Amino acid sequence: xxxxxxxxxxxxxxxxxxxxxxxxxxxxxxxxxxxxxxxxxxxxxxxxxxxxxxxxxxxxxxxxxxxxxxxxxxxxxxxxxxxxxxxxxxxxxxxxxxxxxxxxxxxxxxxxxxxxxxxxxxxxxxxxxxxxxxxxxxxxxxxxxxxxxxxxxxxxxxxxxxxxxxxxxxxxxxxxxxxxxxxxxxxxxxxxxxxxxxxxxxxxxxxxxxxxxxxxxxxxxxxxxxxxxxxxxxxxxxxxxxxxxxxxxxxxxxxxxxxxxxxxxxxxxxxxxxxxxxxxxxxxxxxxxxxxxxxxxxxxxxxxxxxxxxxxxxxxxxxxxxxxxxxxxxxxxxxxxxxxxxxxxxxxxxxxxxxxxxxxxxxxxxxxxxxxxx
Amino acid sequence: xxxxxxxxxxxxxxxxxxxxxxxxxxxxxxxxxxxxxxxxxxxxxxxxxxxxxxxxxxxxxxxxxxxxxxxxxxxxxxxxxxxxxxxxxxxxxxxxxxxxxxxxxxxxxxxxxxxxxxxxxxxxxxxxxxxxxxxxxxxxxxxxxxxxxxxxxxxxxxxxxxxxxxxxxxxxxxxxxxxxxxxxxxxxxxxxxxxxxxxxxxxxxxxxxxxxxxxxxxxxxxxxxxxxxxxxxxxxxxxxxxxxxxxxxxxxxxxxxxxxxxxxxxxxxxxxxxxxxxxxxxxxxxxxxxxxxxxxxxxxxxxxxxxxxxxxxxxxxxxxxxxxxxxxxxxxxxxxxxxxxxxxxxxxxxxxxxxxxxxxxxxxxxxxxxxxxx
Numbered sequence: 001x002x003x004x005x006x007x008x009x010x011x012x013x014x015x016x017x018x019x020x021x022x023x024x025x026x027x028x029x030x031x032x033x034x035x036x037x038x039x040x041x042x043x044x045x046x047x048x049x050x051x052x053x054x055x056x057x058x059x060x061x062x063x064x065x066x067x068x069x070x071x072x073x074x075x076x077x078x079x080x081x082x083x084x085x086x087x088x089x090x091x092x093x094x095x096x097x098x099x100x101x102x103x104x105x106x107x108x109x110x111x112x113x114x115x116x117x118x119x120x121x122x123x124x125x126x127x128x129x130x131x132x133x134x135x136x137x138x139x140x141x142x143x144x145x146x147x148x149x150x151x152x153x154x155x156x157x158x159x160x161x162x163x164x165x166x167x168x169x170x171x172x173x174x175x176x177x178x179x180x181x182x183x184x185x186x187x188x189x190x191x192x193x194x195x196x197x198x199x200x201x202x203x204x205x206x207x208x209x210x211x212x213x214x215x216x217x218x219x220x221x222x223x224x225x226x227x228x229x230x231x232x233x234x235x236x237x238x239x240x241x242x243x244x245x246x247x248x249x250x251x252x253x254x255x256x257x258x259x260x261x262x263x264x265x266x267x268x269x270x271x272x273x274x275x276x277x278x279x280x281x282x283x284x285x286x287x288x289x290x291x292x293x294x295x296x297x298x299x300x301x302x303x304x305x306x307x308x309x310x311x312x313x314x315x316x317x318x319x320x321x322x323x324x325x326x327x328x329x330x331x332x333x334x335x336x337x338x339x340x341x342x343x344x345x346x347x348x349x350x351x352x353x354x355x356x357x358x359x360x361x362x363x364x365x366x367x368x369x370x371x372x373x374x
Numbered sequence: 375x376x377x378x379x380x381x382x383x384x385x386x387x388x389x390x391x392x393x394x395x396x397x398x399x400x401x402x403x404x405x406x407x408x409x410x411x412x413x414x415x416x417x418x419x420x421x422x423x424x425x426x427x428x429x430x431x432x433x434x435x436x437x438x439x440x441x442x443x444x445x446x447x448x449x450x451x452x453x454x455x456x457x458x459x460x461x462x463x464x465x466x467x468x469x470x471x472x473x474x475x476x477x478x479x480x481x482x483x484x485x486x487x488x489x490x491x492x493x494x495x496x497x498x499x500x501x502x503x504x505x506x507x508x509x510x511x512x513x514x515x516x517x518x519x520x521x522x523x524x525x526x527x528x529x530x531x532x533x534x535x536x537x538x539x540x541x542x543x544x545x546x547x548x549x550x551x552x553x554x555x556x557x558x559x560x561x562x563x564x565x566x567x568x569x570x571x572x573x574x575x576x577x578x579x580x581x582x583x584x585x586x587x588x589x590x591x592x593x594x595x596x597x598x599x600x601x602x603x604x605x606x607x608x609x610x611x612x613x614x615x616x617x618x619x620x621x622x623x624x625x626x627x628x629x630x631x632x633x634x635x636x637x638x639x640x641x642x643x644x645x646x647x648x649x650x651x652x653x654x655x656x657x658x659x660x661x662x663x664x665x666x667x668x669x670x671x672x673x674x675x676x677x678x679x680x681x682x683x684x685x686x687x688x689x690x691x692x693x694x695x696x697x698x699x700x701x702x703x704x705x706x707x708x709x710x711x712x713x714x715x716x717x718x719x720x721x722x723x724x725x726x727x728x729x730x731x732x733x734x735x736x737x738x739x740x741x742x743x744x745x746x747x748x
Contacts (some may be wrong), residue, residue, distance in 0.1 A: 176550055179683055179718065186695055189685030227712075230662035231682050231698075268661065287642065288604035307603050309553055312470035313561030321560055324605075340603075344553065 019151045021248075024086040025216060028258040028279050028301050030334035036326060036363035037085035038356055039156070041308075042342035043078040044090045048349060050077050056221070061106050062144075065091050068141040075145050079153065081349060082356045086154050086217075089145065089210070093160030093221055096202050097169050098246055099130035117172040119180060126196050129202045130272075132209050142213035157215030159206050161222035162199035162244065163237035166192065169199075178227055185232045192236055200240040204247035211249060211257050219260040220244065226265020233269060238276055245277040260303055264341065274300045285340025288327040293335075301334035308339040311347040311355065318351045322358040331370035337363075380470035395527045398460040400588060402632040402653050402675050410700060410737035412458035412730055413530070415682075416716035417452040418464045422723060424451050435480050439465050442515040449519050450736050453527065455723060456730045460528050460591075463519065463584070465512055465593055467534030471543050473504035491546040493554060498569050503576040506583050516587035531589030533580050535596035535637075536573035536618065537611035540566065543573075552601055559606045566610055574614040578621035585623060585631050593634040593656070594618065600639020600658075607643060612650055619651040634677055638715065641666075648674045659714025663702040667709075675708035682713040685721040685729065692725045696732040705744035709738075 019025070024037040045051055054074050058064035065071060075090040094112050098104035101116030118124055132139075145155055160168075167178045170192075184192045207218045225237035241261055251257050262282030266273055273281050274296040283292055283304035292302060310321045323336075329335035337359045343352070393399070398411040419425055428448050432438035437444060450466040468486050472478035477489030492498055519529055531562075534542075541552045544566075558566045581592045599611035615635055625631050636656030640647055647655050648670040649733075657666055657678035666676060684695045703709035711733045717726070 180684070182681060182683040183686045186681065186684045187691050226660065229659050233660070265639065265660070268644075270642075285603050286600065286607070286639070291604070307556060307560065309556040310560045312553070317561050327734070335461045 005041075019154055019358070021085060021153050022107055023299060024154050024336060025258065027334060027336050028217060028260070030298060030301050032333045034364065035360050036329065036335050036337050036360040039084050039086040039088060040078075040343050040352070040355075041088075042340050043082075043084060043088065043352075044074045045343060046345035047343055047347040047352070048077055048081070061092075062104065065095070066137045068137055068144045071137075071141040072144045072148050075141075075155075076148055078352075079149075082352055083360070084153065084356060086150060086156055087145065088156040088219075089138070089142060089158060089215065091141065091158070092336055093158070093164065093223075094168055095135055095138060096130065096159065096199070096206055099134035099295075100127060100202070101130075102169060111174040112168065112244075113173045114168065116186055118166075118169040118195060119172075119184070121191060122188050124191050124198075124219075127195065127198045129198060129205060132205055135209070138206075139209050139213040142210055145213040154216035155214065156217050156219055157207060157210035158219040158221060159203045159244075161220050161225060161237060161261075162196045162240035163225055163228075164201045164223045165203070166195045166223065166236070167224045171194065178224055179252060181224075182227065182232075183234060185228065189235070195239045196236050197243075200226060200243045204244045204257070207217035207244065208247070208249050211251055214252070215257070216251075216255075217258045217260065218248065219262060220278075220311075222261065222263040222266070225263040230269065233266075234272065237263065238269070238272060241278075242276045258301075260301075260336075262303070265271075272294055280336065281332075282338065283340060287340070289325060289335075290330065293329065293332065298334065299334070300332075301336060302329070303336040303338050305338065305340035306355070308341050308344050311339075311343065311351045313351075315354045318354045319358045322355050323362045326359055326362040387536055393525045393528055393590070395459060396549070398528050399632065401710050402591060402634070403709060403734075404672060404675050406707045408738065408741070409734050410703065410709050410711050412711035412733040413458050413460040413462060414452075414713050414717050414726070415462075415463065417458060417726075418448045419490065419717060420719035421717055421721040421726070422451055422455070431576055433533075435466075435517065436478065439469070440511045442518045443664040443672040445511075446518045446522050449515075449529075450522055450607075450695035452726075453523075456726055457734070458527065458730060460530055461519065461523060462593070463512070463516060463532060463589065465515065465581055467532070467538065467597075468542055469509055469512060470504065470533065470573070471539055473508035474501060474543075474576070475504075476543060479727045481680065485548040486542065487547045488715045492540075492543040492569060493546075493558070495565060498565050498572075500540060501569065501572045503572060503579060506579055507651065509580060509583070512580075513583050513587040516584055516589055520588040528590035529588065530538045530591050530593055530634075531579045531581060531584035531587075532593040532595060533584075533589045533618075535594050535599060535611055535635075536577055536614035537602075538595060538597045539577070540569045540610070543569065544578075552598055555598075556601065556606075557600065559610060563609070570610050570614045571617075574617045575621075578618045581618065582621070582623050585625055587633070588626070590625075591632045591634065593620070594652075596635065596637040596640070599637040604643065607637075607640075612643070612646060615652045634710075638675070644669055654708075654710065656712065657714060661714070663699060663709075664704065667703065667706065672706070674706065675710060676703070677710040677712050679712065680729070682715050682718050682721070685713075685717065685725045687725075689725060689728045693732045696729050697736045700733055700736040702741060705740050 023033045026033050027037050071090045167181050170181045258279035260280040261278040264284045267287040280301035285307035306325050397407045401411050445464045541555050544555045632653035634654040635652040638658045643660040655674035659681035680699050
């Protein structure tokens with residue numbers, strides 16, 4: 001395999017990593033696969049008792065994310081239970097503003113909070129791309145996870161989108177409507193633009209370090225772009241993600257690293273998102289997957305998009321709705337099964353087993369039927 | 375005018391009400407108007423000091439909504455300040471479940487809460503369309519407002535969508551993601567269907583009583599339909615709104631009463647919504663208005679869609695962004711200017727004055743330019 005990877009040209013750029021299972025990467029490249037690969041947003045998380053045990057051992061969510069050995073432990077936990085086709089780095093999208101000195105903490109059971117906000121002229125002017133050494137714990141975790149995975153499945157690195165980071169930096173915490181951010185988009189677009197531009201450089205540097213450390217693909221989580229007007233979405237979110245994507249470098253062995261872009265609430269902007277330079281577009285659960293495929297044609301792979309709340313229903317409903325998503329994607333190459341948003345803590349792990357099994361079995365069946373027809 | 379209205383046939387069905395200003399109704403029918411009519415969701419609300427004074431006098435939000443003389447007072451307040459082209463009944467979407475016996479209350483400063491939920495087989499089976507006499511205070515308010523308006527502008531009646539009411543009935547309160555509702559949509563679609571069906575009959579009866587009492591148009595607020603998968607949106611929200619619309623009767627003088635349907639987060643389903651039987655589709659602030667007009671053609675009027683957060687910026691930004699919305703709508707008939715969601719309490723009333731003035735002036739300018747070109 002090494003030999004093939006070093007053969008040069010297209011085969012060099014696209015050569016499979018030394019992976020036992022590279023179905024996920026092949027689907028990202030829209031190559032035919034024997035079945036549909038599946039992983040789940042927040043697959044390492046609170047619905048797993050073993051995750052909660054490790055988190056208790058770490059003392060806090062942030063300590064867990066900042067300790068490479070523990071981050072490695074929880075990253076691998078879901079793979080021990082379920083035949084998932086990818087692992088995703090256990091971390092948080094807010095590591096970058098934390099490294100910028102904003103003082104991230106998680107107040108007991110609640111969401112993230114920053115000690116300082118970045119919401120006025122002075123604080124935004126003072127903002128700098130953080131020295132990547134402040135995020136070394138992330139890249140160390142990537143290296144340790146890659147070693148622990150031993151090539152079983154690809155590892156996905158990730159970052160928040162420049163705009164989504166700006167949301168938390170301006171509000172200082174989560175918010176149902178991020179009113180201050182939307183207010184700034186209208187009243188001081190110049191300030192928001194400057195903040196997003198610094199974030200874009202930081203996100204690009206951060207993802208490039210993750211790539212250097214060995215991730216096989218990267219994902220940009222644009223959790224809040226969907227709150228913007230169409231014009232503001234283009235100006236502050238999509239354009240900055242395009243900037244990030246254009247700055248991504250190949251892997252250490254020359255492999256191109258595919259990127260997934262996910263804007264929650266971005267269904268109505270699918271055409272524009274599909275043209276932003278990402279190999280794959282993540283869809284939230286509200287989007288009709290079959291209609292999305294018709295719209296984007298074969299320009300990109302699509303990832304998604306089962307409503308995570310389905311996993312709170314009974315096993316029969318889980319199987320039925322999972323099959324519906326697999327069938328909506330059809331037999332065309334380039335579908336990665338996922339939820340349409342992160343898995344919720346109340347999810348019974350047994351339902352995840354049903355989901356993964358159903359995706360693999362049903363997608364093989366769809367391929368067999370299609371071959372029968374052709 | 376009476377004579378024209380009684381002339382029969384189309385002119386009878388579409389005859390203008392005895393209104394000084396019927397620009398809003400003409401825009402709903404996609405007839406040419408000298409300027410774009412404007413009203414604002416929650417235009418009678420907490421951003422107005424006189425509203426807060428009346429609310430203090432009433433003792434509570436619910437007492438205010440349930441006292442026709444006070445509801446009339448606050449309904450007319452924004453019209454005294456701004457040359458708005460329509461009034462909207464001051465009330466709440468949750469009056470229907472309250473009349474069903476769920477015990478609505480507003481806990482100090484927070485959102486609505488019900489004493490009882492309607493989330494299991496028994497409570498849903500027991501649910502009935504409430505006797506409309508329990509909602510007499512709403513219809514009395516409509517009559518009193520119509521008298522007080524003296525035909526200055528049309529009065530809009532409204533209701534929550536059958537699905538949005540179901541959201542609050544199942545959760546018992548507001549929620550960032552209405553997880554129990556989405557869970558029921560997947561796990562017990564039969565139960566949710568039954569609940570939505572009862573609500574649809576109740577909403578139709580409620581709007582028909584408002585029409586009988588004299589409202590000139592009705593609006594259905596589907597605040598939470600956008601949280602659903604595409605299939606579930608059709609099954610539980612859009613289909614039930616279609617049922618309501620089909621059951622609406624003409625006004626007491628035989629006039630057809632136009633309906634506006636507004637699904638927040640429904641931008642990606644615009645084509646389907648435009649075909650549901652409403653005269654007008656409300657757009658939230660995320661939708662590109664010009665693109666929306668291209669998509670729906672001349673099938674329906676469009677209402678919207680300035681981001682309400684723009685009103686927190688300075689007057690210059692308010693004027694600039696208001697003009698952008700007016701210009702995105704263009705000179706084609708059938709645009710009603712509004713916000714893309716309710717006005718927020720922190721809005722300076724002076725900015726609302728700028729908005730209304732800008733809509734009227736800029737839309738006259740757009741029409742003049744278009745005539746110049748033609």
